[in-house]
Amino acid sequence: AQTVTQSQPEMSVQEAETVTLSCTYDTSESDYYLFWYKQPPSRQMILVIRQEAYKQQNATENRFSVNFQKAAKSFSLKISDSQLGDAAMYFCAYRSSSLVMNYGGSQGNLIFGKGTKLSVKP
Amino acid sequence: KAGVTQTPRYLIKTRGQQVTLSCSPISGHRSVSWYQQTPGQGLQFLFEYFSETQRNKGNFPGRFSGRQFSNSRSEMNVSTLELGDSALYLCASSLNYVAGIRAGTQYFGPGTRLLVL
Secondary structure: OOEEEOOOOEEEEEOOOOEEEOOEEEOOOOOEEEEEEEEOOOOOOEEEEEEEOOOOOOOEEOOEEEEEEOOOOEEEEEEOOOOHHHOEEEEEEEEEOOOOOEEOOOOOOOEEOOOEEEEEEO | OOOOEEEOOEEEEOOOOOEEEEEEOOOOOOEEEEEEEEOOOEEEEEEEEEOOEEEEEOOOOOOEEEEEOOOOOEEEEEOOOOHHHOEEEEEEEEOOOOOOOOOOOOEEOOOEEEEEO
């Protein structure tokens, strides 16, 4: 079974600085998706960035970028020029690319880490 | 394009009652998944529907059930509520569900906060 681990329960960053959130995962599959979701106090889960495992190039979205190390099964999120609005819980998630009917399993659905609470200091 | 909508947003029930939560996916999305979020267990997958059929099910008791309608809207039902069912229930929709084809990104609704007293 796949697992996702976020080893930093809490992180803090100064406004305008850069912060990196860590995520590691375990899988025997070769084809999958990785995501970072942001959950602010409103509890709305917002997609930050997505990476497809078959792509070697790291995904970027404006101030957000990832460092995807497939062999090491590592998927960190870098937030540049941090803003107050970046304060939230950040969840790393894994999703298999092959969708199989599997009652009792979780293939094809998101497997989340426990989350990292990011605080941004003004 | 409107996002995923969930109703109601807040709900208070007592033990033993049942509850039904509703989710309308993004227009054109045919796959709907449900997740439970609690402080202790984090985010856990409940079930996934596509074309009115349950495709995947997480490790939850039979008190948790769901269905999907022909317009892709989905409902989940929890019978005989227990205190431990208090949680945020999140619905997510995605575009692709074809066996062997790459899965789409899941987009989440605002959630339904259920409190069981």
